[in-house]
Amino acid sequence: MGTPGGRVFTTHDTGRVPLMSNKRVMAAHWKKMLVILLAAQALLMGDSFEEEDVPDEWILLHVVQGQIGAGNYSYLRLNHEGKIVLQMQSLKGDADLYVSDMTLHPSFDEYELQSVTCGQDVVYVPAHFRRPVGIGIYGHPSHLESEFEMKVYYDRTIVDYPFAEASYNPEEMEASQKRTHSAEDQSQDEESIFWTILIGILKLILEILF
Numbered sequence: 530m531g532t533p534g535g536r537v538f539t540t541h542d543t544g545r546v547p548l549m550s551n552k553r554v555m556a557a558h559w560k561k562m563l564v565i566l567l568a569a570q571a572l573l574m575g576d577s578f579e580e581e582d583v584p585d586e587w588i589l590l591h592v593v594q595g596q597i598g599a600g601n602y603s604y605l606r607l608n609h610e611g612k613i614v615l616q617m618q619s620l621k622g623d624a625d626l627y628v629s630d631m632t633l634h635p636s637f638d639e640y641e642l643q644s645v646t647c648g649q650d651v652v653y654v655p656a657h658f659r660r661p662v663g664i665g666i667y668g669h670p671s672h673l674e675s676e677f678e679m680k681v682y683y684d685r686t687i688v689d690y691p692f693a694e695a696s697y698n699p700e701e702m703e704a705s706q707k708r709t710h711s712a713e714d715q716s717q718d719e720e721s722i723f724w725t726i727l728i729g730i731l732k733l734i735l736e737i738l739f
Contacts, residue, residue, distance in 0.1 A: 587614060587682040594678045597624060597668035604634055605679075607662040612684040613654040615664065619647070622675030625667040626650040633663035640665070653684075 590609060597603045607613060617626050628642040629635035637643075641658075644650035654662055668675040 583616075583682065584684075584686070586685040588685065589680060590683050591681040592678065593681070594676075595666070596674055596676050597666055599668050599670045599673050599675075601668050602634070602636065603666040603668075605664040605666070606633060607654065607664055607681070608660050609681075609683060610656065610660060612656045612686070613662075614682040614684050615650075615652040615654065615679060616682065617644070617650045617666070617677055617679040619650075620676040620678055622672030623647055623669035624650070624675040624677040625669060626652055626679075627665040627667060628652050628654060629663045629665075630658040630660075631663075633661065635663050635665040637667060 590613075593605065595603055607615075615626060615628065617624065625637070625645040626643065627635040627637060627640040629640050631641065632639055635641075637645075642652045642654065644652050666677060666679070
């Protein structure tokens with residue numbers, strides 16, 4: 530029997546010390562894993578903004594960078610002849626792309642070609658479009674400010690059939706672009722869902738350990 534002022538350790542008390550220590554070690558381990566996964570996700574997102582492989586037939590003509598406020602337009606003119614590819618990446622916010630050979634100030638109300646994705650926007654300008662071609666860059670109202678980078682390519686691809694551009698149909702081209710962007714968006718959504726579920730599981734494990 531111990532003295533009134535003495536310290537008495539029961540079997541139960543001695544068993545709790547290493548248990549709490551193990552929990553701290555496990556919590557620290559999972560925290561490191563979570564930090565590593567978050568860093569990996571940021572790295573993968575950063576890689577998506579790097580230059581993608583383009584066909585050998587595409588020649589880079591210009592690179593334009595800019596900022597645009599919510600609900601505002603920034604306008605450019607395209608004077609280069611031939612088939613042109615406009616490839617725009619929203620570096621911040623959400624910038625949309627509108628193109629026309631009928632007006633130098635195209636908008637979401639007046640345009641011939643458009644691309645309005647949340648990521649990379651691509652518009653193929655056919656050679657028969659009258660120059661100068663108007664290019665409108667619109668800052669989506671969901672963001673106070675959007676930053677963009679646009680690459681302008683000259684497409685030297687030779688068309689095998691002579692009436693390709695004469696039979697050009699804007700509605701068919703727009704539908705084709707929508708199908709391409711839909712596939713890209715679906716792939717991005719699946720990747721986003723995977724990371725969301727994985728991070729949610731790790732957070733749940735941390736809550737259980739604490």
